[in-house]
Amino acid sequence: MTEGYRARDEPAVVVSGLAKSYGRVRAVDGVSFEVREGEIFGIIGENGSGKTTTVECLQGLRDRDAGDVRVLNLDPGTQRDALRHRIGCQLQESALPERLRVWEALDLFAALSPRSREWRQLVEEWGLAEKRSSAFADLSGGQRQRLFVALALVNDPEVVFLDEMTTGLDPAGRRAAWDLVREVRSRGTTIVLVTHFMDEAEELCDRIAVFKRGRIVAIDTPSALVARFAAHSTVHFSYDGDDLPWLSSCPGAASVRREGARFTVTGDGPLLAHVAAALIAHGIAPLDLRVERATLEQAFLGISELAGSSR
């Protein structure tokens, strides 16, 4: 098979046994995973868990110590140049010359790639049209971030690496960025997304790898991770009267907490239905009765605890 060309359905990224140390610190310690073509693959984990080092090795920005890495069937360590024009990189920490203007940056980066997108369109898409002629130094954090993402896409990459893409964006900006990422994927681009925002990972990713101390401790779809590691659901309501000792005997209820008038019941199964039935049976009908679905964030905390305790 020719280097750089993949058979149908072959993964866009294949990593096996990747390791990288800085001095005596093992930043990445035997990581293996695959990213399918057209997938949005999330990498989450605490600070210093090896996320960025891993994607830097995939992008050919860092030499690995051990393991095998193929991106688009190319080795980023030795076939950096061939790979460079086919991937897009938004780096966690980088900058542009202070007086470089937005359009000049896009024009420059487009010129460096043999195949590039019309950058004017990217300027529109990423909401930079008004800032087209602004210098990099005059951009806000969010505008810089959007410019970096636009630069990562200007060469029309087959795989794009987004490292903390929405850091510095306001809530509306984050939502807009998510929509754009979905659109990028719908054109067939594979996306590797490093993030510490759980809602972002849950919202965007098809599958997620959870990093902890340089290893992958869980890898699955967001819903499977939630089901496995955050099976609890939580029911909240307010009630001003006496304690409700009978609540803990509701089917599925594991614990009942009260802080002032606020009650919190955690447990498994159809908890809301059972709690509601018990409340009604006792003549209590709180207006704010609601259930909180388990989130990826809870799953993440659960995974972290499990992984931590196994050491």
Place this chain on the structure above:
Amino acid sequence: MKGVRKLAWVEVKLFVREPFALVVAFAFPFFMLFVLVGVFGNEVETTDPEAMRVWRGVGPSDFYVSTYVGLVVASAGLLTLPLRLAGYREAGVLRRYRAAGLSVTVVLGAQVLVCAGMAVAGAVGIVTTSTLVYGTALPADWALTVIAAAIGVAAFSSIGLFLGAVLPTARAVQGTGLALFFAMMMLSGSGPPRGVLTDSMRRFSDLLPLTHLNLLLQDAWLGFGWATTDALITVGFLAGSAVLAVRFFRWE
């Protein structure tokens, strides 16, 4: 090559947008021009053999004019280029460039082109000023002068790239660049003529690249021919620094 040209053009625009850097880059050579012409004038000393030796048989201002070109070249190579390179590395610009697929050659090549452009602009500016205001001599041998200047630009660009590659921070580059620049300005024949330096000063001066570039330029400018030894030494600095610059270049 498209990459180098594009990046070099962007760099030129960036440079022009920072007028302060431009002023700093050319301030010292112009300062020396006004001071030295003011102090020494351009009378050819024919009666005093010692003065004949010191001024190489020409008027002081004619003696100096080629050394201003040397100063402009040294200024671009020691003060501007390495500062830019180290500053880019510190800020993460080089990291960004690398991820975009720029090679070391393109990044360094663009800086050399900008340095050359600056040196040409500065040299034209200072020679024009000197000629129009003080009536100093134009090169007796244009071809040799241009070749000498080109070698000088290449050599000092390489030295600049080397400094930018090995020194850890922009601050370190600034300090080192200025120290080297002033040492060369005072001891390489752009300030006091080499003929009045003490022996130990002259021996130290022999170690400085600007000394040899100045002699190379001066011989060509005044029609004394091609200073082969000085040319070879300058090329030696060029080659050595270029190899070390590429060897020690770091993206981050």
